[in-house]
Amino acid sequence: MTTSPPAPSAPQVREGLLSSRYAATTAGMFALVFFSAFEALAVTTVMPGVARELDGVRLYALSFAAPLASGVVGMVLTGWWSDRRGPGTPLLASIGAFTVGLVVCGLAPTMPVLVAGRLLQGLGGGGLTVGLYVVVGVVFPTALQPALFASFAAAWVLPSLVGPSAAAWVAGLVGWRWVFLGVVALVGLATVLVLPAVRALPPPTEPDPARPGDPGGRRLGWAVVAAVAVLALDLVGQRALALSVLAGVLVLVAVRPLVPPRTLRAAPGLPSVILARGMLSAGFFSAEAYLPFVLQEQWAWSPTSAGAALAAAGLSWTLASHVQARLRDRWTDQRAILVGAAGLTLGVAGAFAAVALDAPAAALVSSYGLSAAGMGIGYPRTSVATLSASDDRDRGFNSSALSVADSLGGALALAVSGVLFATEASFSAVYAGAVGWALLAVVAATRARPLPAAA
Structure with missing residues (x-):
């Protein structure tokens, strides 16, 4: 007596980044990385004119150092927060800080206010990068993650080719303020695309009570010290050499636990x-x-x-x-x-x-x-x-x-x-x-x- 072979199982369809399940999230994440990179590169083109108009040439370098320094705090804070409470809230908070920073820069009446906006922008941008990476690990299957990270790399490359020229064109057409303000609505749209995936994240894992001395908290403290010391070096270094040397030494001391x-x-x-x-x-x-x-x-x-x-x-x-x-x-x-x-x-x-x-x-x-x-x-x-x-x-x-x-x-x-x-x-x-x-x-x-x- 012979038996018929079992019916072949239906072929499994492998979902891609642009499948109906992931397309909106993929597009939103790509856009967030793109706009963060665009701002980092586009501002370089218009900042000389901004510094002259706001009578703030002496703060020119600080306007670039500020987001890099605060970005370190954003990276460490978001990583630590995500490990303790899940990535959803830290990611949205980072997007919020980045957006508020854009608005402050775009409306800044003086160069110190613009630098403050750049600090917020960097804090949010640094956290945004880490938050997105954590969300990728939770939302996307392992097989799709390399392709998504490759798209993030492309999102950084593209602004280096079009960002500076686009910023100069926008500044010449409607003014440099719209290099900042024009991105706000686009960031909001990208956030809307990502929001359903963020809301569907599993509930955060409760922190382990056996780890009261969480090293992440100490690293956050040292990151803040390093960022403040870098900014102080620029501010006081133009007036007091001894204080600038002290600030430089403090940067080196603070960075040691972070590397x-x-x-x-x-x-x-x-x-x-x-x-x-x-x-x-x-x-x-x-x-x-x-x-x-x-x-x-x-x-x-x-x-x-x-x-x-x-x-x-x-x-x-x-x-x-x-x-x-x-x-x-x-x-x-x-x-x-x-x-x-x-x-x-x-x-x-x-x-x-x-x-x-x-x-x-x-x-x-x-x-x-x-x-x-x-x-x-x-x-x-x-x-x-x-x-x-x-x-x-x-x-x-x-x-x-x-x-x-x-x-x-x-x-x-x-x-x-x-x-x-x-x-x-x-x-x-x-x-x-x-x-x-x-x-x-x-x-x-x-x-x-x-x-x-x-x-």
Whole structure:
């Protein structure tokens, strides 16, 4: 007697990011990352004009350092809050802070008020990034997460190509205030798309009563200290050198609990990878913040032309990033980080020479493009090297340390740039400082080799 084979089961349809279940959430998350990145890049183009109109050139560097410094607090706070109470409320609070910051900036009557808005913007933006990542882990299945994170990367790349030029166009058409205010409604629409997924999140897990000494709370305290010290360095450094040195020392003391041991000593392996990431950000972003300013002041470029220079550098970064990805099997992470740091150093050194010697503007723009290419090669590999040196016990802490080094490195360098620009009254001093940070990135990169235990 024979039996008929069992009927084949119906094929399971694998849902994608744009399936009916996930499409709105995917679109909303992509939009939130895009608008956060757009603001970070677009503001660079219009800030020289904003500083002149609000009579706040002395606070120019602080307007860039402020969101980076407060962003560190937002990252640590949202991560800690999400672990204790679930990601829904922290994410919405971060979006709220980001939006209020945009409104304050757009309506700011003075430069100090605008800096306050930038602080709120950074606090919300830093928390927004962490909150979205936590929500992704809860809402999306593991199989879809790599594709969603890839879309987040694209959401950061696209603004580097269109953001500066779009900001210059908006500022010329309706005024710089709408570079901030025009994004508010779009952020609101993106939030509406994400809201159903946030409301459907499972109830938060009660905190473990056996862990009264939650280290996350201590890390939050040190993050606040570091952020305040960075801002104080910029504010007091223009008036009292001793106080600026004290603030700088306080930054170094506060950052130690937020990064792996011996990071500030450039210990071989992961500590030097983390340090290299911070110094790469310091060298590049301190130079980037002043690029539109110096092009408009020293070479009389229009904001639109200066924005086009920033966009071209974004393209250089993107192309170099693709090149390093293709060389993934031929270049070790340490070699890529070292090549990237060397490219950054050559680029900012060329920018310093162009500014100091009053060379044609093309020399400055091409040098800046070289520094962006260096970032495209070295910057992604710091992330890869960090994950390679981590396991389940420390992956979260190390990833957080990388982000903290990234933001605090840029914020510290911008604060120092503000002091240099105020005391020396020259762009040359700013770019000389950028060369110094880039050289430190090279030193760290030479020690970023993997240790035997992490190989």
